[in-house]
Amino acid sequence: MLSAAGDVPGERAREGRAADAHAGEESARLGAAALEASLRQRLDAGARAWLDGALADARRAAATGPEPAADAAPGARRPLPAWELAFAAAGRHCRAAATGAAPAPAPVPEAADAARVLLLHAARPDTGTLTRLYTRGSAAERRAVLVALPWLPVDDDGVPLVEDALRANDTRLVAAAVGPYAAARLGAHAWRQAILKCLFTGVPVTAVAGLAERAAGDAELARMLRDYAAERAAAGRPVPDDLHHVLALTETHAGNGTDAAPHEETRS
Amino acid sequence: MRIFDPHIHMTSRTTDDYAAMHASGVRALVEPSFWLGQPRTAPETFYDYFDALLGWEPFRAAQHGIAHHCTLALNPKEANDPRCLPVLDELPRYLVKDSVVAVGEIGYDSMTPAEDEALAAQLQLAADHGLPALVHTPHRDKAAGLARTVDAVRESALDPSWVLLDHLNETTVAAAADSGSWLGFSIYPDTKMDEHRMVRVLRAYPWLMDRVLVNSAADWGNSDPLKTRAVADAMLTDGFTEDDVDRVLWRNPVAFYGLSGRLDLDVAPPEATHEGNSLLRGGE
């Protein structure tokens, strides 16, 4: 429900960029509002108050811009901006309300993930800050950065983070990497490798945003899938159902202008 | 039987170890950052290591149904290399993370002035971040090392009851107990400390039962990740109750690391990490 699917323009014409950016911002705002509403319902009063404070800190950071060269001088012990502290600590503060037999609120990973995504959307970190939050983040923080990408004004600067996550062996990172941002921005080769990696590591392809649109008519992906299926068969191992599903998608016709070729030219 | 290993270096262990630990009853562990055997020469290599303790290792542990937390610090040995000291300035960025439940392992190795400084600075960091501290006591010159460690804790802003003094044995347990800190015993396959000596210590100091933690301290050296279970079995054979075992091998580590307010002992089963998270299901 957090996904910004459909919010992200699949194909972008260069001349349409400004309009796209505006539309993207608006749909991000609506998506974030919906996510915040559903999160707040699940939080107890203490966690809700924490979220309010943290989001206020994040909006303030967005209004004042990034602190100058926060990491340029190692050794200068600059305190973390308040919203970054909240981003790191969301797991222990953003707790779902007690339900039924549970005597006390327990940390709920999904609540913390949602809170982190909301903080990123509110703080609108620049690329340098976002990259640092990812590269020096815990697995949960990295997932939040990946999931938030379609809602952030980062253009193509988030692609290296997606590529990093796709090199990881942590399947939750891989699943977070193949969201709408990857669907819109990843080059054809990297995207096909990502699909293959999902099949290899057991990440359900339901995690892949825009799967039907990008797979449609992709003959190269179809070849890779058939080769992989042959390899599994030769090893006497079952072929994952997801593989058949994606293979069937490649055999559908590509929609208007959504074949893989433009990606191939411009990005791979 | 549920077991919490409060000090084990899983980075150095295999997947088979995780499986064997789970089969032996281990359901939670704390991995302190430490010396990797090969000296590091740049701060960035520490950060990559910290990132592994906050990302990859918890993922590995969860696949085996084990909750993984860590303690972060500049270890005493490498505190002697000036090239590594910038780590102290970067630690505040890491100590706020959710699965960091203590500063550690810190303490003395060769008892140098550089180690004095790193220990004092990191005890202060623990106090500043509302975290307890895991303090290693030296394997060489143990009694003198313990005395100096207890002095450093007393001079710090951290209350002794927020400190776990580790690698104790028969010769240091009384002095460590007098300090008011928690008491850690690392059980090794060699002569340092074994499960039968551990049981004799518990028999000799029954009033310390509420403050004793037992760990395997397993790493890349001669060590055994199942030593916590060996202690539990030796306790039962010697007539300790199931409740005594649960106290030493589960409730005490939960109480000590719980001081951080960050322990989360629910581990999502592996299939849930793949499919249970609608948040990450993305765009369909």
Ligand SMILES: [Zn+2]
């Ligand atoms: Zn150790």
